[in-house]
Amino acid sequence: MNPRSSDITPRALAEGRRDALRRMLSGTGALALGSLPSLGAAQALAPTPKPGKLAPLPAKSSAVPGALAMDKLTAYKDASGYNNFYEFGTDKSDPAANAHTLKTTPWTVDIEGLVKKPGRWALEDLLALSPMEERIYRLRCVEGWSMVIPWVGYSLAELIKRVEPLGSAKYVEFVTLADPKTMPFVGSRVLDWPYAEGLRMDEAMHPLTLLAFGMYGEILPNQNGAPLRLVVPWKYGFKSAKSIVKIRFSERQPATAWNKAAPQEYGFYSNVNPEVAHPRWSQATERRLGEDGVFGKKRKTLMFNGYEAQVGQLYAGMDLKKLY
Amino acid sequence: MFLASVHRAIGARFAKPCVFALALLPLAYWLTALFNDALGANPAEALLRGTGLWTLRMLCVLLLVSPLREAMGWTHLARMRRMLGLFVFFYALVHFCAYVWLDQSGQWDDILVDIPKRPFILVGLLALLLLLPLALTSFNAAIRWMGAARWRSLHRAVYGIALLAVLHFFWMRAGKRDFDQVALYAAFIGVLLVWRLRRRFSR
Numbered sequence: 070m071n072p073r074s075s076d077i078t079p080r081a082l083a084e085g086r087r088d089a090l091r092r093m094l095s096g097t098g099a100l101a102l103g104s105l106p107s108l109g110a111a112q113a114l115a116p117t118p119k120p121g122k123l124a125p126l127p128a129k130s131s132a133v134p135g136a137l138a139m140d141k142l143t144a145y146k147d148a149s150g151y152n153n154f155y156e157f158g159t160d161k162s163d164p165a166a167n168a169h170t171l172k173t174t175p176w177t178v179d180i181e182g183l184v185k186k187p188g189r190w191a192l193e194d195l196l197a198l199s200p201m202e203e204r205i206y207r208l209r210c211v212e213g214w215s216m217v218i219p220w221v222g223y224s225l226a227e228l229i230k231r232v233e234p235l236g237s238a239k240y241v242e243f244v245t246l247a248d249p250k251t252m253p254f255v256g257s258r259v260l261d262w263p264y265a266e267g268l269r270m271d272e273a274m275h276p277l278t279l280l281a282f283g284m285y286g287e288i289l290p291n292q293n294g295a296p297l298r299l300v301v302p303w304k305y306g307f308k309s310a311k312s313i314v315k316i317r318f319s320e321r322q323p324a325t326a327w328n329k330a331a332p333q334e335y336g337f338y339s340n341v342n343p344e345v346a347h348p349r350w351s352q353a354t355e356r357r358l359g360e361d362g363v364f365g366k367k368r369k370t371l372m373f374n375g376y377e378a379q380v381g382q383l384y385a386g387m388d389l390k391k392l393y
Numbered sequence: 394m395f396l397a398s399v400h401r402a403i404g405a406r407f408a409k410p411c412v413f414a415l416a417l418l419p420l421a422y423w424l425t426a427l428f429n430d431a432l433g434a435n436p437a438e439a440l441l442r443g444t445g446l447w448t449l450r451m452l453c454v455l456l457l458v459s460p461l462r463e464a465m466g467w468t469h470l471a472r473m474r475r476m477l478g479l480f481v482f483f484y485a486l487v488h489f490c491a492y493v494w495l496d497q498s499g500q501w502d503d504i505l506v507d508i509p510k511r512p513f514i515l516v517g518l519l520a521l522l523l524l525l526p527l528a529l530t531s532f533n534a535a536i537r538w539m540g541a542a543r544w545r546s547l548h549r550a551v552y553g554i555a556l557l558a559v560l561h562f563f564w565m566r567a568g569k570r571d572f573d574q575v576a577l578y579a580a581f582i583g584v585l586l587v588w589r590l591r592r593r594f595s596r
Contacts, residue, residue, distance in 0.1 A: 144434075151434030159571045162433065214435055259570045330570075349511050349568065351503065356437065363427065363436045366498040 117203065117219040119286040120145040126283035128201035128221045133276045135379040136204040140357075143216035147359050149290045153210065154311055155259055156245070156252035157292065163254075164292035170251045171312065173296040182242075182318035185233035192296050196282060198231065199223040203286070204279055204300075209341045209374045211305035213367075215355045220300050221283030226274045234270070234318050241273040242266070242323035243299055244315035260326050266310040267323035267337065268301065271383055277302055277376060303376040305339045336393040340384065341374035345393045396465055404469035412473055416480045419447045420487070437495040444488035445517075445565075449558055449578055451481045456555060456585040463592075475531055478551070482528040485521050492517075513564030520557035523550050552589070555582050 119125060122145075131137060154164040157171075176192040201221050209215045229241070247263030249255045255262045272278060279300040282289060289295040294311025301308050307327055317323070327335035334348050343353045354367035361368060373380050402408060423440060426432045432439040455477040462470040492514070497504050508514050527548055529535075536544045559582055563575045 147434035155569075159569045161435070214438075346510070350507065351510075354498075356435070358434045363432075363440070363495065 117142065117286050120149075121287075122149075123287040123290060125286055126201060126221045126288050128203040128283070128286070131202035131204045133202070133204070133224065135277055135376055136202070136206070138205045138207050138217060138375070140205070140207060140217040141360055142205070142219060143357075144359050145285050148216055148218050148284065149293060151358065152292045153212075153306065154292055154294065155257070156247065156255050156262070156264065156312075158254050159257075159259060165290075167253055168291035170253070171246075171291040171295065172251055173291065173312075176296050176314075178297070178313060179315045180232050180318075181315060183235040183238035183320065184318050185235065187232070195228070195280075195297065199227040201282070206277075206279070206300060206302035207374050208300075208302065208306055209355060209370065211307060211335070211339070211347065211352075213350065213352070213355055215357050215370075215374075216359075217357075218284055219286070220279055220281040221286065222279045222281035222297075222300070224276045225278045225280045225299065226276060228280060228316075229274060232318075237320050238318040239270055240319050240322050241268050241270060242315075242317040242319060243268075243310035243313050244317065245310050246312045246314045260330050263314075264310060264326045265323060266299070266308055267325050268308075269322075269383075270318075272301070272380075275380060275383065277379055303341055303373040303380045305341060307335070308339050338384075338389070338392050340389065340393075341370060342372060342389055342393065343370040344372075345390055396467075400465070400467045400469055403467055403472070408469075409472060409476065413476060416451070416477070419443070419484070437491075441488070441491045441496055444484060444491050445562070448481060448484040448488050449562060451477065451484050452555055452558055453578065453581055453585075455481055455551070456582060460585055460588050479528060479531055482524045485524055489518075489521055513561050513567075516557050516564065517561040520554045520561060523554050523557070527551060527554075552586055555586065558582075 150165045151161045152164040153161065154168065157164040157167040174192070178190045178192070178195060180187050180190060200223065202223055203219055203221055205217060205219045207215060207217050243266045245264035245266075246252070247255045268278065279302075280297060281294075281300045282297050284290075284293060289298065291312075294309075294313075297313055298311040299309045299313065308325075322337060325335075325337060327339075328337055341352075346352055352370055355370045356367045371377070423432070423443060427436060427440075430436075455474070458470050458474050458477065461467060493499055493504065497507060508518065527550060530539065530544065530547065539547070559575070559579045562578060563572070566572060566575050
C-alpha cells in the first residue's frame with residue numbers, strides 16, 4: 070500500500086526535524102529544550118562508538134541541514150576494509166593491505182590559482198581552521214554499492230572563504246598525492262596520475278561539501294584518504310578526492326581522472342542519478358553493504374543520493390542526462 | 394620413477410573420489426565463509442567473482458589433462474576428464490546463479506536490459522549455453538547414440554568455450570584496465586590450445 074502524497078512529510082521538513090532531533094539527542098540542543106530524551110532513543114542516536122584503532126578526533130554534531138543521515142552506520146571494518154584507492158591497487162582489499170606505507174606527517178596542501186591568498190598550508194593549520202563536526206553521510210559508489218559513514222571535518226567553504234577566491238574563479242580542482250615510493254600502484258596504466266577531481270565553485274561552496282579529516286570519531290585511516298579528503302555526498306564516490314595535496318582555483322573546468330580515462334562513462338558532474346544509467350550498468354539500485362543481505366534485493370538509489378532537497382537547486386535548468 | 398608412481402596414483406581406485414572432493418573445496422569454502430560472515434564487506438560480489446574465477450580455473454585444469462597425459466605418459470588421467478568437464482559446467486552454473494540472484498536480485502526483466510548493456514555478460518552466457526550440450530552428452534550411451542566422430546567434434550566446442558571465457562574475463566576487467574590476471578589466464582589457456590593445434594597439424 071502506498072501512502073497518499075498528502076500524507077508524506079516534505080523531505081526538507083522531515084530532515085530539518087531529524088537534524089534537530091539528532092542535535093538535541095547528541096547534547097547540543099538538550100539543555101535549551103530543558104528535557105532529557107528517553108533513554109532508548111538516546112542510545113539509538115548516541116555518538117558514534119569509536120573503533121579504537123587510531124587517534125581520536127573529537128567533533129560536535131553538525132548543524133548543517135541534511136548532514137546527519139538517519140541510516141544505519143556501516144561497520145568500521147567494512148568502511149576501512151573495502152575501498153577504491155587505486156594508488157594502492159585496484160582490488161577493494163588492496164588499499165587496506167597496502168596503504169600503511171603512506172606517510173601522512175608532515176603534510177601540506179598547496180592552494181593555487183585564482184585566489185587572493187595562495188600558499189602552502191600545514192595540516193596542523195588546516196585542522197585548527199574551523200571546529201570539527203561529525204556528519205553522517207550516505208556514500209554511493211558508481212559501481213552500485215553504498216555505505217553510511219560518520220565523517221569528521223568541516224565545510225570546505227570555510228577554507229575557501231579564508232583563501233579569498235577571485236571573481237574569475239569558477240572551478241576548484243583537487244589533486245591527490247602521487248608518490249610512487251609510498252603508493253605502489255602509481256605508475257600503473259589504469260589512470261593518469263596524480264588523481265585529480267573537480268567541482269564547480271557553487272558545489273565546492275555548498276555547506277554539505279566536506280573537507281574530512283576523520284571518520285568514526287578518529288583520524289582517517291590511510292586507505293580512506295588520510296590525512297584529509299573531500300566528501301561530496303550527492304556525487305558518486307570517486308568525485309571525493311583522497312589524500313589531497315593541492316587545491317587549485319581556475320576559470321576553466323579542470324580535467325578529472327575518470328573523465329579523462331573514459332569520458333563516455335564518467336562525466337564531470339557525476340551526480341548520483343538513478344535515471345541516468347552508466348553505459349555498462351543501471352544506476353537505479355544499489356546494495357547497502359552490511360545491511361542488504363547477500364540474497365536480499367538491492368534498494369532503490371535516490372536522486373542526488375537523497376540530498377535533492379539540499380543540492381537540487383544547484384542544477385536547476387541543467388539537462389542532467391547530458392551533463393552526467 | 395617418480396612419474397611412474399604419480400601415474401599409478403592417478404590410476405588407483407581412490408584417485409577419482411579424491412579429485413571429486415578437491416574440486417568441491419571452493420564450494421565448501423564459500424558456504425563456510427558465508428555462514429561465518431567471512432566474505433568481506435560485499436559478500437555478493439565476492440561470490441560472483443569467486444565462482445567466475447573458479448570456473449576459469451576448472452577450465453584450465455580440464456584443458457591441462459590431455460597435454461599432461463601425453464607429455465608425462467599419464468594415460469590414466471583420461472579417467473578424470475569427464476568429471477572435470479562436469480565440474481566446469483557445475484561452477485559455470487553456480488556462477489550464473491550468482492549473477493541472476495545475487496547481482497540482479499532475480500529480476501529477469503532487469504537481466505534482459507543488462508545483457509545488451511554489458512556485452513561481456515552475453516559472452517559469458519554464450520559460453521554457458523555452449524557448455525550445456527556437452528554436459529548433456531557426457532554419459533557413455535551418448536557417445537554410442539551420436540557416433541564417436543560426431544560426439545568428438547561436438548565436444549571440441551570446449552576450445553571455443555575457453556576462448557569465450559577468457560574474453561568474458563578480459564572484458565569484465567577492462568573497466569578498470571586491470572589486465573595482469575587476465576594475461577596470466579589467457580597465456581595459460583593459449584599455450585594449452587596452441588599445443589593442441591601443433592599436434593593436430595604435425596600429424
